[in-house]
Amino acid sequence: MLLKVQNLKKGYGIQELFCIDRLTIEEGDRIGLVGLNGAGKSTLLHILNGSERADEGEINRYCDIAMIEQCQEEADDQHNLLVSPLLLSRMQIKDSACKSGGEKTRQAIAAALSQGSGLLFADEPTTNLDVKGIETLEKMLMGYRGAFVLISHDRYLLDKVCTSIWEIEEGKLRVFPGRYSQWKEQKEREREFAMFEFEQYQQERKRITIAMNQVKNEASQMLKPPKQMGHSEWMLYKGVAREQQKNVQSRGKAMEKRLEKLEVKEKPKELAPV
Missing domain, CATH: 1.20.5 (Single alpha-helices involved in coiled-coils or other helix-helix interfaces)
Structure with a gap:
């Protein structure tokens, strides 16, 4: 087990964002985190990562956690991390002077993967990436040795690399054992x-x-x-x-x-x- 959560609650003011009774991440898990905008997906990752506090709950982390932030403008400190030259090459980054959004995203991905953490959180890592960059990211995630939780609006990517789905809906988190397309079909039947x-x-x-x-x-x-x-x-x-x-x-x-x-x-x- 890499991470365990019990009785987790988070809200803003009088509005409860989510309430999660129990949640675990095991070795080898490939999790896609889905939900409507504002459901609390990014907030949940930051709480699990330890960069944001929950209102209530217990979180036990049993490994190092790497994070790919959604907004690279606010994550420039990742440039200071030791990044593998091989990963920089695979992400088509020729030097460290990254200027464009796509270059910053590529370097942030390379920096997170260079840490070799047992658990990776990726919040919209395809932002600003072109098709070739997304294909490279897909291959790197499929070959990642640790577990990961991925937030993405790229349905093809979710279906390709994730083997289970977490869904946040109306403040509750539901775990579905299957790929994104299977979850989508079940949701349609339920609806x-x-x-x-x-x-x-x-x-x-x-x-x-x-x-x-x-x-x-x-x-x-x-x-x-x-x-x-x-x-x-x-x-x-x-x-x-x-x-x-x-x-x-x-x-x-x-x-x-x-x-x-x-x-x-x-x-x-x-x-x-x-």
Whole structure:
């Protein structure tokens, strides 16, 4: 085991970002971390790395951790690290005077991989890389001896190098043992089933509501004398009508309880367009 997390919580102000009961990283793990923008992916990596504090929780680290930051403008201190000339060559970096965003990203990747850490965190490492740079990164990750956690919007890269997926959604982290494409298929099936359950719930709620309103209307009409019935006859029949009304009202109350006990199904959230 390289890292173990228990009862981890992080929030900003009154808003809870995520709450994770338990999480582990084992030797050889190739993890893709996914979730909507703002879900807390980068924050989670910084907390696991130790560069940011959690509000609550216990984190045990059993190996060195290397980090490829998302924003290289804020990670220029990586230039001071001892970088393997071989890795610099593989990343097509000819000298240390990196100026462009792509050059800084390449050097940051080379610097992180040069540390030979048991665990690597990579936060959007394809930023500013061209196709050739991404292909080189893919090969280097596939050959990495340690475990890694990768955040990326490059779905092909995630599917190629990751063998399990962590998903942060609505403050919870879910672990899926499989590749990105398999996780995507399962998410789509779950969403379709959730939509089916929501539509069934809506139909049943509508059916009970209509029936309940009909019963209430029926009960309210029962103590009104029929037009063809005389007053004296109605006075004799009124007691019977009142008993019948109680029975109908009892049916209405049963429907109300059934409506209250109906399990609520939320509509699946619409996915934001890419």
